[in-house]
Amino acid sequence: QSALTQPASVSGSPGQSITISCTGTSSDVGGYNYVSWYQQHPGKAPKLMIYDVSNRPSGVSNRFSGSKSGNTASLTISGLQAEDEADYYCSSYTSSSGVVFGGGTKLTVL
């Protein structure tokens, strides 16, 4: 079970937009619309930010959005704020074994 591929780090200035990619295969990201994104601040448990590719749970800012094309899903954060600085993980259902996570992306707000 190989982890989904994410960039190790991304950065942006306050007010800007950034996009984090998450690349898998047709057995996971490309084959199902069960991609989720999680935000994790240091020392904290992850928090669900996006599910089913593009849906936001209640209480999550509409600055967070998700999309998918082929085997790659993306998380976009617009109007970057200092509080967005965190690690972000994608996950997907996988037909081989249930759930697979991405390697994680560290977002730095400059």
Place this chain on the structure above:
Amino acid sequence: QVQLQESGPGLVKPSETLSLTCTVSGGSVSSGSYYWSWIRQPPGKGLEWIGYIYYSGSTNYNPSLKSRVTISVDTSKNQFSLKLSSVTAADTAVYYCAGLRYFDWLIDYWGQGTLVTVSS
């Protein structure tokens, strides 16, 4: 609101078995909507899914850990548990219990996490 709390030893010796329990409050492990899951995160590294159990007892494990993992559920205590055998230093991690909503494969309940160190 459903809350999850991990419990168990914070230090395990190499070659021994790591055992953790997750207590669910504000909800029931017998809920048909969730797979009760274990996820771990080595220090400074990413998340790794370990496996899950349904209230009926059916399980699914990460193939890379399958030979060493057992997840069980105790509906009478509203708990589920993890056992990982033959541990090494590579198993040192923060272990999270979590609720995986089965029909769209998202995790909306997380425990706070517990650090387990493997060392003699």
